[in-house]
Amino acid sequence: MQAGKPILYSYFRSSCSWRVRIALALKSIDYETIPINLIKDGGQQFSEEFQALNPMKQVPALKIDGITIGQSLAIIEYLEETRPTPRLLPQDPKKRAHVRMISDLIASGIQPLQNLSVLKQVGQENQLTWAQKAITSGFNALEQILQSTAGRYCVGDEVSMADLCLVPQVANAERFKVDLTPYPTISRINKTLLALEAFQVSHPCRQPDTPPELRA
Amino acid sequence: MQAGKPILYSYFRSSCSWRVRIALALKSIDYETIPINLIKDGGQQFSEEFQALNPMKQVPALKIDGITIGQSLAIIEYLEETRPTPRLLPQDPKKRAHVRMISDLIASGIQPLQNLSVLKQVGQENQLTWAQKAITSGFNALEQILQSTAGRYCVGDEVSMADLCLVPQVANAERFKVDLTPYPTISRINKTLLALEAFQVSHPCRQPDTPPELRA
Structure with a gap:
């Protein structure tokens, strides 16, 4: 488990990255962005370094609480369970x-x-x-x-x-x-x-x- | 809210239907199957009757507790929240x-x-x-x-x-x-x-x- 700000691997135009950015903003979670350009250099998501982080070679990925999570909805559900306010899932x-x-x-x-x-x-x-x-x-x-x-x-x-x-x-x-x-x-x-x-x-x-x- | 057995709209070969069938079996939930043949008659999922149930025209859909839920993972999460034993999501x-x-x-x-x-x-x-x-x-x-x-x-x-x-x-x-x-x-x-x-x-x-x- 590491302290420090969460790190979001994101691409400005990626709609899945945007989903997570909204969740982070709504929950007022301070984070750093590391941009992964999906087009430049043949796609930075294909670099060995990024593949080690997210084998799916996709953004977003979120480093948080000592783990790295891929898949936007899995990330949002984790944020919801660990930072429940304001909630993004109704009670019912x-x-x-x-x-x-x-x-x-x-x-x-x-x-x-x-x-x-x-x-x-x-x-x-x-x-x-x-x-x-x-x-x-x-x-x-x-x-x-x-x-x-x-x-x-x-x-x-x-x-x-x-x-x-x-x-x-x-x-x-x-x-x-x-x-x-x-x-x-x-x-x-x-x-x-x-x-x-x-x-x-x-x-x-x-x-x-x-x-x-x-x-x- | 209606009583009665849950109804699963399913196709034997659909992998998404199978996911839900496993959840129902693990949680020992008794249910009825209504088969939707994705190939016969040009695809029974395209019938008006089924579209009214699931506008995505896909199986599975589960009628349960008076609502109809589409999307297999949404169904499984609902079953997990309302029928938590045995659990399909860890505690941590x-x-x-x-x-x-x-x-x-x-x-x-x-x-x-x-x-x-x-x-x-x-x-x-x-x-x-x-x-x-x-x-x-x-x-x-x-x-x-x-x-x-x-x-x-x-x-x-x-x-x-x-x-x-x-x-x-x-x-x-x-x-x-x-x-x-x-x-x-x-x-x-x-x-x-x-x-x-x-x-x-x-x-x-x-x-x-x-x-x-x-x-x-």
């Missing part, structure tokens, strides 16, 4: 199930299908169509689910892990030019969340590794 | 983080890239190579992670959610003819788990919808 088990269902829908059902390594595999000319299909198919389901779970946010009126997944996924949708008109609930919740401080300081346009031309 | 938060990291590695990092709907998209001639690449890339990482987390099972000596993800993923690997020689730890744990009753009764070859020629 049924609402917790809804939060996790929405989080997994995005983290397993959408994001993996449109991430950098998969898009490389499908070839440049098919990338946009492929990513759009993955996102619209997931958003069609999500919009329908939110009809019954949402209040101000994805599940009721408290910010939860589901919201930490929603906002970065909407940003990806915008990057891939997905028409968001069919998703009024997703769009409304996204806008409400983006007004919150924690979603702003964690935004890809405000990270240590954000290129100057993308800063805002 | 760091070990819980390892369990969730391994579960997410499989549930977000491997399975979604080799599931039926994605393989349809990549075209028949590329399916096998595509699936093998997704699985070997994930298993390379997993084998390395297990070096430091595994005991008898994926994390220490207690069966956990990570094991519920491992066994069905190894079955998929075998189906896609992945060479498992480079993964001695994965293979050893898989074999140990398959000897347990809960992994046997939940096995794809013993489900109500298993075709006669695949029964064992």
